[in-house]
Amino acid sequence: MATKLLWLSLLILNLLLHTSSTVGSETAATDFIKSSCKETRYQVACVKTLSGYGSKIGKSEQALTSAALSASVSKIVSCVSSLKEMEKAKELKARELKAVRDCIENMNYSVDSLNRSVKELDLLGNPKGKDSRLHVSNVQSWVSAAITDQDTCIGSITDASFKSSIKHKLLDASHVTTNALALVNRLASNYHTQTP
Template sequence: MARASVLVVLVVVSVLLYTSRVAESAAANSGSTSFIKAKCSATRYPALCVQSLSVYASTIQKSPKQLAHTALTVSLAKAQSAKAFVSKLGKIKGMKARELEAVQDCLEEMNDSIDRLSRSVQELEEAGKSKGQDFLWHMSNVDTWVSAALTDDNTCVDGFAGRALDGRVKASIRGWLVTVAQVTSNALALVNQFAAKN
């Protein structure tokens, strides 16, 4: 009987400890999510910003640098996914010659965008280790490369201008690239917020 009582006490204590840890974790994530919402409110696409970054609240916590880093990483991942999609589209048989040319041009722009976003993620890491003029130089590079990546995304979409290219290929690519451009725009805003605070 005494063993059963000890076992019940141990179970109750374990449940209480687990519940308090879950509550602490939820409170920390709630604070992190509030931080993300506040920072995202200054971006061009705040709802998308919150949606794409809230899942990383436990990593971001309340760090402007980690928020900027995560936003760049999300942008890079979206760009890589979009490139994979556009690459598959380029292999569809029966595509009009002009559509195929636009898809190939788009892939070049996306390669450039991915390269610039990759370099930006690395450069932000270097900025985090720097101070003063070195910090500003690294952040200037990040700003330049993210802006150029955004231009690449928009150039790809522009390559499908005109009614001759209207159709499913254009609509599909545009859908992917609009999202990439929006998360990249948000990442740029968050990078600039981080730079301004240091």
């Protein structure tokens, strides 16, 4: 009986220690996300978007940046789905239909650029030499291109009533991508200051 009690006590102690360390690491990740998001334009959206990735991010700048890019892709894909639903609407005027199709095309370009960025970010190795700076520079360029494509999409929809039905979603995606670029730039500063 004493052996069972000892075993049970050790099991409970182990669970308590594991729970405590998990809570501690989650708190550290949350603090890291909040601190990092202070450097973005849309801080509340940044924290809200990245909080779900806390366990993957930990305190890694690269994981944080990768999560921000992945979140951006997810938001844009959702926008494209909404735009495709709008494209099917029979009440659209010819110019509205063209705007939606142009917007879908631009948002797809944006997704492509961001997916390339995520893959390029994965190429970063431990040494912060010339190749790493090139990879980070490519990521910066592609995320900037993604933002341009999103801005083109938002600007192409000019009809006020039509724009209001999708504008919020498009702006939300744009804000998340703008935040991702800020985090990419933050990561890049670590690589550009290193000597090869």
